[in-house]
Amino acid sequence: MTSTAIEHAVHRVIDDMRTNLGQDLTIDDMARTAMFSKFHFTRVFKDVTGTSPGRFLSALRLQEAKRLLIDTEFSVADISSMVGYSSVGTFSSRFKACVGVSPSVYRELGGFADSIGPESPAGSGASSARTTLRGQVHLPEDRSEGHCYVGLFPTPVPQGRPTRCRVLNAPGPFELNDVPDGTWYLLVHSVPYGQEHLTSGSCDRDSVSVGRYGPVTVGADTLPLPVDITLRPLDVFDPPVLLALLDLRSAALEVAAG
Template identity: 75%
Template sequence: MTSATIEHAVHRVISNMRANLGQDLTIDDMARTAMFSKFHFTRIFRDVTGTSPGRFLSALRIQEAKRLLVQTQFSVADISSLVGYSSVGTFSSRFKACVGVSPSVYRELEGFATGIDQEPWPDSPTSPAGVSGITLWGHVTLPEGRAPGPCYVGLFPTQVPQGRPVRCSVLEGPGPFELRNVPVGTWYLLVHSVPYGQEHLVSGAAGDEDSDTVSVGRHGPLTVRAETVPLPVSVALRPLEVFDPPVLMALLDLRTGTLASATG
């Protein structure tokens, strides 16, 4: 089986997800769309996208909810139903966990955040991840022909940029970065960027008319061990693709042209 055949099957499933966000899509439904066994489908979907079909579908639903909150006057209850949630409470809790703010606050802030909170990690030998005191250095590069802009650099436990990053930074443009006091553990470094003056597109989803404007990059898994200095990381940005999970966390409002602190 060729990689093109596999990618076409996954692309077909993602298109079906987008067209039926309000429906109850099961793994069996998705596997039938892909024309693979459920076990094989789940494996190839993760290989192509970096996450499970269920998590990808959930991310698409929250992404659509973000769009509806900013671009329509639908109530939170209506939006909850439109993106496949039967309970407004469950939707609101899930939205806040992924985006960082409640649906009503996200609408009030027009889709941005006044700060980006980092996940607190207690410095305790009994904690799941102890603070290592290690700094991760790296460099973000942008291919020739793509316009530069602010870069959001975040360290996450999964390949979906949602919730609080364990560490983050906002750069004025492609170039060097450092993340201090990185916790011990295994993380993914995710970067998102848009040209100056188009910051409102920073959480655009692949398939949107403006999606080609958004640049993304990733590195990982990256394992941080106590008393071991990780090698510098290089992240090359590229256009957002349909296989990339959407950016769920509310990103810092840079529309004023002033680079504010990334932490709240």
């Protein structure tokens, strides 16, 4: 099967996810939509999107929950049910873990967290050797320039608190200092100047620029090479950005978080 046919099949599944966010979609259901065996479907979906079908679906559900919290007056319990959660407690816990704040606080803040601070991964004690990860964010000439959020995450999905992060005033060089040992994914999200006030996911998809690099392994015997990331338009295969990106709303000059 050609790569185009595989992408079309994955696209069908993502469209079905978006249409049925409140339904109990299983891997078997998704595989039938793709017209693949379950095991083949799971592999090709991850090849195309960078993450598993279940994680992608969860990200879509939470992205819709973010929209509903800002654009509607439905209760948190109602929204939980509308995006496929049978337990409002599970929904609230998952939302806070991925977005950075609880659903009620997210609504109160209008979609922007007070800050996006990094967290120290488990087991990364003060005695661990740390590394500086350097790189460059490039923007093609046909893309609109804006602030860039650079985050280092343990998975390819930009959710939860980053291990290290930085906001750049514009595409260009960056450094992430004190990176602990581990395997990480570098994710970049940028919106044009003047759209910083829009919550992630609410601005024109064509104007959002993203980039991804990884996995990057950091350890005592592995010194990471400089990373080059070229931004591109957000497309249907990119998992949603779930963080409440206050840092992109501010017009601050280069800000280190942590």
